[in-house]
Amino acid sequence: MIRLSIGQKIFYGFWAIILLSVAFLLISYPYLAKIDILSSMVLPLEREMETSQKYNERVKRLESKIELYLVVTSEETREEILAMVEQFNQTVNEAIQAKDSQHLRGILNLAGQINRAASTLISDMDKRDSAYKINLQILTVSKLFDKFEVAQKIFQRQNLRRSLKIVTEEKAIVNKILKIFLILEISIVLFGSLVAFFLTRAITRNLSKLRKGTQDIAAVNFETRIDISSNDEIGQLADSFNTMAEELRRKTVSRDYLDSIIHSMADMLVVVDQYLIVNKVNKAVCDLLGCVEYEFIGEPITKIFLTRDPFLNGAALERRIKEGKIINYEMYCRTKDNVDIPVLLSASVMKDGQGNTSYIICSAQDITAHKRAEEKEKEVIDMKAKLTSMVSYDLRTRMAAIYTGIYLILDGKVGVITDKQKHILGIAQRNLDKVTHLINNFLDFRKLEADTAGFVMEECDINEVVKEVHQEMKPLVEGKGLTFKLELSKKLPRIQFDRDRIAQVLINLISNAINFTEKGTITITTQLDKKGVSVSVVDTGIGIGKKDIQRIFLSFEHIYHPNFKGLRGTGLGLAVCREIIEKHKGKIWVDSQAAKGSTFHFVLPG
């Protein structure tokens, strides 16, 4: 079965009616042509009728004149009659010669006879013939008039009959045409009605199905499907509808699934639009803040997330959220009971097909427990620091006493000692120095770690500090036979840093360089970096292996090298350096290759 669209159905239906009409017109054309022929036959009849009428009028005029003459016998009337007879004779003769029409011949002959009889009558009367003869002539004329009248009537009747015959034929043809047109009309009406009926029924039935389908969809019944098998526009619409319903069903399932996930999330999830107006919140938000969802919908995001960052005002925060540049940013939320809960907020932007922001997804994690743990840890560290300081202080005090005692013995203040004793005490004194250095480093590290080391930030020239350290360390470097060089940039800005701490970093780095360089050069360079001011300590020492580079800045880590077995430090020097640089919000790292030397860099922000 051919499946047609509605447009095609209407189109073919229309053309079928047109073809039907054309077919009927072709059938009726010969009849119309015959009507034309018959109509052309009527015209000569009409002309004959007019001619006959004209002669009739003339005969009647002549008759009335003769009547008048017979009553009044005036000369004037007589002349008129003769003139009429003469004129009429001429006309009649011309008409007879012209052979106008066979049908008019009888009338024309009679008109001629009347003319002649009228002439004879006038002649008889002129001759004053007997009344009898004149009456006979009048009778003759009268009979001719009668005959003319009858002939005229017969002619008219025959003419009428001929006209009637033509008209009857025409009528029959017209009746045929009318029948044809009646059949045509009925056919068109029936055909049109059938087309309209089936088309309308198909459309309305399918539309009803569509309406029911849309009602089902409106009632959130996405399982509904429309069963329309037609291939027309409505069928296509039904297919689209079914596809839409399937998509809706699928998306609804997905949405429910997503909703379940979102509401099951332990982390807070807030969806805001491009104006940061809350569009959706998950259960975690409601649970955490002790509110219900609708209390947040339509509200600004700042109703949920608050900040205490003095450097990030409301506008800046909003801008960063809109740009999705908030990642694990610490904020807090205020509960219904005015309890502030710390959270880590991250925001990401959801864009539409055109790249415009449609939604911003904000997720936040309650870090209350973490904060508490952190505080507890800090307390522990503080306690450890206090303990360490206390122990170190006691150690240092006692070690100072030991050191003073050894110094007094070695200096001979308490008596003369032997060389052997002097040697042993020398060893003890050196080890005591090392322990003191170790304790000092350890105390510094702990202070830094516990954030109890006070930093004196001031605007200084880094080159000055470098030069001071260079002077201080030069004897040690050169004492080991190494060259100590400075390559300082002259275009460095003055920056904020703690002079002593940075000097300590430099000393630690140079000390390490001295320890692990047998020959060559130690160079200190400064230069302007895009992140600030960069300082590097370059040596030509043993270098660091790749596997060790990652852990050299960790506390109590030592690098093993077979040539430097005796060189075992506290393991805190680089860790202290790292702590100091990071406290300056700077960065420290190393570039090194085994046996080729190392370069320690640190950058201080400008």
Place this chain on the structure above:
Amino acid sequence: MGKKVFLLGFLSFFLLVPGLVNSRAFDYRGKKILFINSYHKEYYWSDGEQAGVERVLAGSGVELKVVYMDTKNNPGEKFKRKAGLKVKKIIEKFKPDVVIAADDNAFKYVIMPYYRDADLPVVFCGLNWDISVYDAPYSNTTGMIEVGLYEGIHKHLKRFAQGDRVGFIGVDVLSSYKNADYFSKQMKDKLVFKEHVRDFKSWKKKYLEAQDKVDMLILDTAAGIKNWNAKEAEKFVLENIRIPIGTESVTLASHSLIGLTKVPQEQGEYAAAAALRILKGEKPSEIPLVTNKKGDLFLNIKIAGKLDIIFTLSMLKNAKEIIGVEY
């Protein structure tokens, strides 16, 4: 609802239209008319009346029955009364819706004695001059009174006469006197010669007398003149005529310049038409009494030649018969 109204209108149209069309023609089927002929078959006057009746009723569906009284051949009073009674019995048996009584005897011997002011409608025709002699009209009668066409004859003669004196020669019978009386009333003092004759001889005598005394002469009838010889009369007239003569008698048309005879069909046609109106519901009293108007013209050109009279074209054309033409 709309569909029902449409169908009702559609059906009503097709049901009502035929009714409207048919209402134009009255259905006379089942109606009966009795035509009472005072005379007998093949009598030209009453045959003419009957022909008029039949012409009008043809195709109407009316059942027509004709009854003859034969009083021309049987002029006796007793026969006439018996014939009237016979007709009455026929009426009772036939039960006509309307009766047409043609000529005086039918009215005098049937209607007047038996159906005066009765329920049975009666249309008469051919009653001479004055119906008051029968105390008519009655409530159930109407019709056409038969009058002589003397006035018309007089008009024609006047055109050819030398003066306005009028003469009248009748026959010594009641109807002829009646004719003379009515003509006298019409002509008043112009009728200066009025004679009634019994035989042919006295007719000739009065004829010759009239030639000198009047300017135009009217001959009433030849019926009732003893020893009447039409041929001889024709010859006599032709030899002695000097004034235009007219008649309303067909018989005397060959003896007159002009003949204007009554048309019996006119009587019958009017009576039949009135009967149909009655059958349709009109009362006889609502239909007016009328007199006859039509006449058949006879022209005698032989006499015209004798009198040196030339007829007009219209006269010759309208004449029913031209007498005296010799070919």
